[in-house]
Amino acid sequence: MTGSNRAALGLRDALVVVAMTLLALTTTAPFLWMIATALKSPDQPILDPAHVLPRPVHWDNFGRAWTEAGLGRAFANSLFTSAAITALTLLTSSLAAFAFARLHWRGRDTVFLVYLGTLMVPTAVTLIPLFLVMRELRWINSYQALVLPASFSPYGVFLLRQFFLTIPAEIEEAARLDGCGPLDLYRRIVTPLARPGLATLAIFTFLGSWTSFLWPLIVTHRQELFTLPVALASFQELHSIQWPLLMAGSVLLTLPMIAAFLLGQRHFIHGIQMGSVKG
Numbered sequence: 071m072t073g074s075n076r077a078a079l080g081l082r083d084a085l086v087v088v089a090m091t092l093l094a095l096t097t098t099a100p101f102l103w104m105i106a107t108a109l110k111s112p113d114q115p116i117l118d119p120a121h122v123l124p125r126p127v128h129w130d131n132f133g134r135a136w137t138e139a140g141l142g143r144a145f146a147n148s149l150f151t152s153a154a155i156t157a158l159t160l161l162t163s164s165l166a167a168f169a170f171a172r173l174h175w176r177g178r179d180t181v182f183l184v185y186l187g188t189l190m191v192p193t194a195v196t197l198i199p200l201f202l203v204m205r206e207l208r209w210i211n212s213y214q215a216l217v218l219p220a221s222f223s224p225y226g227v228f229l230l231r232q233f234f235l236t237i238p239a240e241i242e243e244a245a246r247l248d249g250c251g252p253l254d255l256y257r258r259i260v261t262p263l264a265r266p267g268l269a270t271l272a273i274f275t276f277l278g279s280w281t282s283f284l285w286p287l288i289v290t291h292r293q294e295l296f297t298l299p300v301a302l303a304s305f306q307e308l309h310s311i312q313w314p315l316l317m318a319g320s321v322l323l324t325l326p327m328i329a330a331f332l333l334g335q336r337h338f339i340h341g342i343q344m345g346s347v348k349g
Contacts, residue, residue: 104321282300
């Protein structure tokens with residue numbers, strides 16, 4: 071390799087590093103602004119570029135946000151509902167995906183396309199009918215209303231079906247020769263081989279339910295059932311917003327999401343790669 075080629079490659083690598091650095095700064099800038107605002111006093115300017123850094127630093131904003139909005143109970147509610155929704159979504163989506171991918175029955179592909187078509191229905195369209203169903207079941211202000219409607223995911227079925235289709239048919243045939251029925255095939259063969267896909271769906275579902283605001287706001291009217299996003303809305307008053315406390319609560323809301331992604335990062339990346347192999 072000549073000196074000019076090495077110089078060209080070095081320049082290209084330097085430009086890539088600069089571009090990625092700028093992209094990383096653009097991505098992290100809102101989070102850094104949120105942390106800086108969370109440490110300010112209420113009388114400090116929020117949007118003034120000359121006063122970006124808090125002076126002095128108010129660490130007590132996190133404690134005030136935790137107590138004034140009742141974030142302890144809200145954190146427990148969010149953790150319980152997110153974990154329950156994630157577990158039920160993995161169960162329902164994997165069972166449906168197994169039926170669509172590995173079982174042969176009349177009208178399978180047609181039913182799948184119809185079910186997949188529900189992804190095109192906006193969530194706002196279904197809010198009122200779903201609320202009326204919850205009211206008829208007398209589930210308003212209950213954990214059932216928070217968990218069960220969100221535990222069925224057409225996207226989850228589609229994602230896991232793509233994974234199940236990548237499993238070689240020879241493995242399934244060998245398992246059937248050994249006496250495996252459909253449920254044994256689902257539990258012992260297909261599900262273990264689809265762990266990256268399950269991990270990917272688990273991360274997506276947990277993050278989506280953790281940050282869900284509109285549906286919990288509609289079906290819960292008692293403070294003891296509020297999730298974190300709904301509890302944080304208490305800092306938005308009619309004519310003003312308590313920005314430092316709101317941002318302090320938002321930081322607390324974000325930390326479990328970051329932890330969940332870091333814990334499942336390896337499976338998440340592998341799952342995204344494998345899920346696009348076969349349609």
